[in-house]
Amino acid sequence: MDQAKAYIEYKDFIKILRKRILVIILIVIAILAIAVIYRTQLSKPSYEARVSLIIGSVINNEKTQFQIDNVKETKEYMQTYIMILKTNVVAERTIERLGLNMSVKEFKKHIQAEHTSGTQFMEIKVRWDSPDMAFSVLENITEIFSEEAIRIYPSYSIKTLEMVGPYQYEVLSDSFFYTVSIICGAITALFVVLVIELFDSTIKNEEDIENQLNVPVIGTIPKFRKSDFNIDNIIRDNKYCSLDSFRTIRTYLLYISKKSGIKAIVITSARAQEGKSSTAAMLAIVLAQSGKKTLLMDCDLRSPSLHSIFATPQVGLSNYLSGEESALEDIVYESITANLFVLPAGTNAINPVELISSDAMKNLINSLKEEFDYIILDTPPVGMFTEAQVLSQFTDGYLIVVSSNESEKALARKAVKLLRYAEANIIGALLNKVPDSKLYRKYGYYYG
Known part of the structure; x- marks a missing residue:
């Protein structure tokens, strides 16, 4: 069980990386660019000079020869000599001699001894x-250090081997x-991607819908791209990729319709731009x-769209319910697809809720059920309007587009709760706008 859970988490992590790959690349490029600018333009070059000294007792007046037998004795004092170099006296004298405008503490940061x-x-x-x-400071501090060290230990000499x-x-x-950059x-x-995902409260997959909404997913x-949605092309081209997805949904609806007598199906969503009309x-x-x-029925009297999709006149439902149109056959338009008819939303709908909840609407749907095998109703978002x-x-059932x-x-969750308060029969959810590279390869069609 733990292994399976870990495998799922690993797969989810890979999906996150693939989804946010552009963000990752841009951040890496930005940081690398900052590193290049800092390295080439902002960072000051540092220069180092070093000197090697030998310390010990001499055996000649020229102080060029040192006694070898006191090496052990001298090396025990080496740490002391390093401490002499690090004294404030040596630092202050060097600063004063060179006329440096810095503190002793700051000066000592430039000096190392070992x-x-x-x-x-x-x-x-x-x-x-x-x-x-670098060379001037080294030269002067070496000289001053030697003076101070010999003053303290006059029996020992200090000789420069190389600079x-x-x-x-x-x-x-x-x-x-x-590389480090x-x-x-x-x-x-x-880190940024994981933080984004942590605060991302959107639904991503079927598992999210089932866990968050407690509603079965009956199709993906x-x-x-919205610009690619041309109803004439879709109808003429049976190989259009999304048709296959809807055929799967159709199979499920035909099954439950036969089992439960479902004919009038409401298509809704929690908010606008979910893709419910398409x-x-x-x-x-x-x-x-x-x-x-x-019959495809546009019940979104506030923001109708089906008349545009199917290129029909806009006069329709609201005109019929308000009594402006009495003949139903005048506002139900036959589409270029056999067996498909469209009832647009209508015009001048001043009181949409009253029209939709009227007895006229109830009687209309009941009469349409006698004439049509299925009625598909496109409605406003349930999370925004009633x-x-x-x-x-x-109606007989609801499909929620997510x-x-x-x-x-x-x-x-709020949308589902509102529908359940209204005792709506929620058939299931449709997970829309699913990116799937496998579909691209299979159908040879580009989806944005």
Whole structure:
């Protein structure tokens, strides 16, 4: 069980990375660009100069020869000599001699000293942002240190073996610096992506719908560009990718219709832009293609769209319910798909809720059930308006359209709760706008 859970979590993590890959790439590029600018434009080069000293007792007046037999004795004092170098006296004298405008504490940050274990050798290093200053400071601090050390230990001498530098000092090589920058960028990008996902409250997959809404998912619909949605092309091209998804949904509806007598089906959503109108249109098309006489009814009197999709006159439902049109056959339009008829929303709907909840609407649906095998009703979002709830007393079932990575969990839960308060029969949910690269390859069609 734990292994299965871990596998699912791993798969989800990979999906997150694939979904946010552009964000990850942009963050890595941005951090790498900052690193390049800092490295090439903002960071000051550092220069290092160093000197090697030998400390001990001499055996000649020129102080060029040291006694070898007191190495053990001298090396025990090496740490003391390092401490002498680090005293404020040495720092202050060097600052004063060179006329430096800095504190003793700041000056000491530029100086390093160490001794080679088991020897009389001591090394002093100076790092500065100027090669001339690095050498000058090294030269002066070595001289002042030697004076102070001999003053304290007059029996010992200090001799310079070699002085090296100045040379440009790099803590990190360019290759290592940029490698670390890329790694840091990747880690930062992953952190940002995970934070985004943590605060992302949208529904992403079927599991989210079932867990959050307690509603079965009866179909998934691929994502496509709105500009690509042309009803004439869809009807003429049976290979259109999303038709296959709707045929699967149709099979389920035909089954439950035969079992439960469902004919009038409301298509709604929690909010606008979920794709409910295009979903209603596509579902009506595939039902009609199966030989079922189908009526697609636009009950979204506030923001109708089906008359635009099917290129019909707009006069329709509201005009009939308000008494402006008395002949139903004048406002039900036959589409280019056999068995599919469209009833537009109508015009001048001043009081949509009153019209939809009227006895005239009830009688209309009852009479239409006698004439059509299926009635598909496109309604306003249930989370925004009440028309979808009102229709529960006249219709047989509801399908809720939920957009992957767009629908808010809280809004979707509220929509389901409102429908259940109205005692609506929720058949299931349709997960819309699902990106699936497998569909691209299978159908050779691009979906945005």
